[in-house]
Amino acid sequence: MNHSKQSIEAQQNTLSSTLFQAEAWRNACIKLLPQHMIKNPVMAIVWLGTIITLVSTLLGKANLVFGLSVTFILFITVLFANYAEAVAEAKGRGQALSLRQARQNLTARRIQHKDDVNGVQISATELKMSDLIEVRAGELIPADGEIVYGFATINEAAVTGESAPVLREAGTDKSGVIGGTKVLTDRIVVQVTAEAGNSFLDRMIALVEGSNRQKTPNEIALGILLTVMTVTFIVVVVSLPFIGHFLNIEISPILLVALLVCLIPTTIGGLLPAIGIAGMNRALKANVIAKSGKAVEVAGDVDVLLLDKTGTITYGDRQATAFYPLAGVTESELRQAAMLTSLADPTPEGKSVVALAKELGERIVDPDQAEFIAFNASTRISGVNLPDGHQVRKGAFDAILKFTLQNLENHSELKARVEQVASKGATPLVVVKDQNLLGVIELSDVIKPGIKEKFARLREMGIKTVMVTGDNPLTAAAIAAEAGVDDYIAEARPEDKLNCIRVAQNKGHLVAMVGDGTNDAPALAQADIGLAMNSGTQAAKEAGNMVDLDSDPTKLLAVVEIGKQQLITRGALTTFSLANDVSKYFAILPALFVAAIPQMSVLNVMQLGSSESAILSALIFNAMIIPLLIPIALRGVKFKPSTSTQLLRRNMLIYGVGGVLLPFVAIKVIDLMISPLLSL
Known part of the structure; x- marks a missing residue:
């Protein structure tokens, strides 16, 4: 019986995986349309080059087999790049589907005041800001809001995935509730804080589907750099026919396109959108709503953490x-x-x-x-x-x-x-x-168990931890020593948190803090990263740029690691991509000019079989490396706490030196495989 059940589950998982792959490939093909391709200038140039090589081949400008081979490889390169982004988006849509199920067909009992027993039953979509709604045991909460009367245990599994019920109570810092969650006990009166279409579920759905994903400053800067590099190489390649004319060298359009594709940073250009989407997905997987991709990345640069003692440490x-x-x-x-x-x-x-x-x-x-x-x-x-x-x-x-x-x-x-x-x-x-x-x-x-080890990890990353508490200095010092924090502020008032953040920022630090109460709102808004608890007040959630659906104050430590992993992943793959390009030059440049300039053979260090096999080998490697790197782009480069210098040294060794050496080996192997085929 168990074997049969496992067999059915295996078949269902296989079917689900097949449908997922089919959706990803379908969306990858849709992204070939001009309105989608223009969003990624690097890959748009490759797509344009694909069309040029096809037209040139059909017009007889090159050997038919060679020309169609180059066209096919370039097409596959673009398709793989689109597939990387489509996979990341498809993972988000899978999360969105389960979230949508949590908000379907919700109704609300709107009342005039907390003692009103004759509420009006309406659709949840008709609710407005500040409306009062009554929710009883066994009913779903129809909208985001704050409990203004009563207390109840609530199952938030539909949103957070956590099956253990949580207690929410009016007049406390744990009064916030989410639409789509279920009241298990008692009766509560909730004041609506978000209109239909702007709830946490709506925001999460928009984020995981990528429709609201804005590029981060680092991503924009890297995109501009890649565009400038691409334009520069276009100018160089376009000028080659004129230079060749003076040297009596005729270069076909197909060879020029092949050279351009190998020169421009296609690998990172193809993976950049997927890296950005995957970073947001990792935050959402940790049940953290980041109001922008910028917040996730800034978390990776934070060097001071401000933490409340109670509930956090x-x-x-x-x-x-x-x-x-x-x-x-x-x-x-x-x-x-x-x-x-x-x-x-x-x-x-x-x-x-x-x-x-x-x-x-x-x-x-x-x-x-x-x-x-x-x-x-x-x-x-x-x-x-x-x-x-x-x-x-x-x-x-x-x-x-x-x-x-x-x-x-x-x-x-x-x-x-x-x-x-x-x-x-x-x-x-x-x-x-x-x-x-x-x-x-x-x-x-x-x-809390393990908190000292977490602070030690942060210290290894160069992040200073500051505990804020209302305790007297003697008690605060003892707890700070036991927890392993770097500094503490005793007998702290709400305004002391704000002042502490401002002082640190004036010294050039990036500060993160966590809070859940209305009195935390000013400090959350001032901090570079403000992580608000979902169970907290609406003021705190609006002030922060991240909301933790699990309401776990120690989640801030995980957010920092997610941010650092995002930065490291983009940096590592960019280094790898640019290092690849250096190796590809040694494959394709001699292939283009060695016939007219025999001295160029000195650059043919890989001893490739022929000009055609060299070009095809470089292009095949260029196409295949993108899907091979998709798992790293989606999962992220493995993160280990260390200083910036150590991270740079490790990434340069693995992704820099490795990025230079790998293409030499791979292109040579591909050349050995295709050379016999070209000689037929």
Whole structure:
């Protein structure tokens, strides 16, 4: 049965792959139309050359077999270049199809106010900005918006691919919701923040299909360079017949076209669009919406990262990690008292106290008729009044002293314990029973696993990490040391983030930061890369130039690597393409002039069979290298954290030296294969 199921899945995958390839080839052929070819000047010249060689051959300007062979090879070169771009676009359309399914046939229940129970059922496309909609458990959210009333668990798998539900709540920094996601529990009222056609799903669909992809500054600059090189070589090639006239050398149009194609940077010209599209696709695969391709590339040049401590470096939920009894108090006595104060505490901290006490061997005994005292922000104390009259409390150091009406001077041991806990970056809670101080609970905001290694990777890339936290300097220093960040800002206010970014930018740095709240919006807008959390407020999402659909603050680290990989891939393939051209000159130049200028034979270092085989071998290599490089263009050059100097040295060795040597070997092998055929 399992074998049969696997066989069916294999057949489906094969069919899907076949349909994908068919779509890519069909689109590659469509791109041969002039309105598409003009967008890529380098390949447009090759396409024009293909037409010239065909016409010249049919007019008898060259041997029929040789002329048609050159025409076919040039046509294949253009087709392969179009195929590279079509494959990248087809991958995006596959993502778009699944996204479209998430928004089909959505309806909305529009209401007048949060208590309105008589909502009007309308199509989601009729919703306007600021409309209020009610969404109940089991229903799909019809539009992007912010929860203004209630809270609910939501399944965002249709958009993010993550099946685990997430909690969204009004009045918090996790109030944002996406159209097309499903409410699993409770009832929420959502205020619409995006009209039909401008939602996150719409933006994602447009991005993955490439319709909204704008070329990045680096891509534009490289495109201009390639165009200038192409025009220069056109001028050189067009002037050759005039030079040949004075030297009594007749050069056919087919040979001139072949020379031009081998001179101009066809490889990178053919792969450049695919590299740009693939970079956007890699960002989208990581569930990051980049508002422009520029944002992805700028991420690769970032050298300062500004990170919030809570939720980014730490989990944000403090957990009880140790109990410290005072002299004369047993550990069991402290654990029992701490557990009693936390039995009715619904906070993660309270639950962790009970869990730690139980883990250390204490039995949970829920006292009958006890009066539980909930935590209060003004008193900063919680606890329980037992039926026998005893009062047990836990809270901040100064709040407990105030509760017990005791002086700090009389409790040097307790003060030392509190300072010991704080020096480790943890939060101390003091436990008291009646007027007797029992000891201290250590609450630690746990560092996320692997975060130190990630910061080490960034340091290897030359990127400085700065932690921003509202904690006191002592706690901030301890967490910074444990997490491995390069610097920290303690007791930071929202405006301090903005000032920090401006100071770094004034020193010539490119700064990235992550945020989710309205108070983060100014800093997100000021940063060169602002990564907003999708669960955050609309103000934050509008201010940032990237939005993380997973709402994972550590995603910024992945975004930087995606950006660097994009830059490295384009640089490596450009180096490889230009290095290829150097080798091709040694194949085709002697073939053109050796008959009239025998001294040119000194350049025939590859000892190619004949002029015709040399030209065809160079053109075949020129055509075949494009599809061979498509996987690298789409997947990206493998990225390893290192300095710019190390990256340059490695790329020059692999793609520079390798790009010069490979054509010598490949063209010689092709020549050995086709020379016998030409002699028939």
